[in-house]
Amino acid sequence: MSRLLEVEELKKHFPIHTGLFSRVSGQVYAVDGISFHIDRGETLGLVGESGCGKSTAGRTLLKLLEPTAGKIRVRGEDITDLDQDGMLPYRRQMQMIYQDPYASLNPRMSAGDIVGEPLVIHRIGAPKERRDRVAHLFERVGLRPELVKAYPHEFSGGQRQRIGIARALALSPELIVGDEPVSALDVSIQAQIINLLMDLQDEYRLSYLFVAHDLAVVEHISDRVAVMYLGRIVEMTDKTTLFDTPLHPYTEALLSAVPIPKYGARDRKRVILTGDVPSPINPPPGCHFHTRCPYAMARCRHEVPSLREVEPGHWASCHLHDAGARFPLAKLGRE
């Protein structure tokens, strides 16, 4: 597999301005040094709870937000410091699908114009060719071609998400970042969209960065999964290993908190974390998770654990590995 995208120690901090002169009084450490790669045709899931920085990570690597630090490489080319013009050819290769199918479509443009707009911006094809391309895209995502003239409000949530997908496909990108692309949809529609995304991946050999909070959805669609907590990746490996032998206490708690739609699942043992996720404005020192971690040691309170390859291809950031702890930590009830 060829490496499509590499992200190295990526950071995105947002300054907080207060007072009359907008003095910078603090920083939101939304993304605080994350590294990963995505291969051609592969799906990496980025999962975590609200405020963990997963959406910011997706936006920053597309340079919709300027990174504070770190490197982003596409096929080995460093795009971190490119300006808007320099980014143009890369934008064709990297597209995005948004969560809210209501807010992400311009209500004053017809669906056909929305899907065709990227072609216009990148000056691709004559008007006739663009129309054909749009019609083809409509068909491909399961929308009737005569709907090109309809406006967003005439579509249901699931159909709008199909428009968003068609728009992302218009430029034949190699990477699509989906930011919670199915979270706003009813379950029966969610399944339609997930299936569509997987079909399109096969057909066009797309790579996905699939950002979502729903671990079941992420595991379904992903090859590998990265778990984020307060701006950092705490664990990353293939989905089966992540589920069977999580090497981070947070992953373990997250897995045990996900309700399983099967009778009898309620009888499993589970870890219930106490407390809330701390604020990314003032994250706890040391390991960010130590305030909620049932296994926290003195060292965790002041020393940041680095993400390291504990097993081949299995990355985790936890001091317990040095302390010789055996994972999984809790004897969670599983079949």
Next chain:
Amino acid sequence: MNQAELVEPESAEPRMTPERTVLEIANLQTHFFTTGGVVRAVDGVSYTVRSGETLGVVGESGCGKSVTALSVLRLVADPPGRVVGGTIRFEGTDLLDLTETQMEEIRGNDISMIFQEPMTSLNPLMTVGRQIAEAIALHRGLSRRDAMDQAMEMLRRVHIPEPERRAHAYPHQLSGGMRQRVMIAMAVSCSPKLLIADEPTTALDVTIQAQILDLMRELQDTLGTAIVLITHDMGVVAENADRVVVMYAGRKVEEASAQELFERPGHPYTKGLLGSIPNVEVAAHINTRRARLNEIKGMVPSLANLPKGCTFAPRCGFASDQCRVAYPPLAQYRPGHWIACWHAEQVLGGTA
């Protein structure tokens, strides 16, 4: 409070108290009279809830699961909405016959409700302690000071750290999970016989959701409250409900014990829903990426313009001519397992 707890599964022992019916909804019809026509949001729904039991009510947006609950509390805005038929018996009394004053006695006292978005259901201008105390003072006739003491006790019971300090906080100063705990404290402050929880954890993160559901179970065990748990999340239902009602387009299409429903779904819609949700356990072990989820084709019909016959027929793989003509009656196929489908035998038999 910084330690996570390893929670042992509860024993499967049946509860000692004999169960009695707390709520009995029969043939409820709540319609909305709009300029676009009559919207039959709830169209002949019946269910019962017994003390100490959790009834899960599942369905997708617009299926009428929330409107049914609002009808019980008589909170449906009129106009445009009105209960046009049926009965809602709470401990034998038809709530639809009560005056508004009598209803106020019951709301928040005998029947409480928890909503999805705690921020919009709490008063932003009052400290959370006072909000809880207000309900207690009103229903129990306590003095302000005694009510405040009670409120503090309630905050402690829902495991809010430093309740003395939090009681003086305003809703915006609390996290989402903490706000939902406040809502629960308020809802159970008068030891209600029935608690209606409408998507109580939908707005919360999954680790917080686990905390809140755990808390609700704990309170149910101590208070013996009957709970109606309304949700779209089949996982939440599987892990929390004793019995389940599945709704589609304003009607109950299936009812069964949780075990029966998940192991032998008898309505094509239920079966489709269960097949369409990724399961974290299963998803982790699919090695071929080509494992497709079951789709339910098409979308939920408009309630103002429902198809003839079975409302699910246009999306249903089992649909026959009969389905397109007449709505199937709700019938009992196995003990306690009710299904409204002409082809239920076939669905139960698993021949799809």
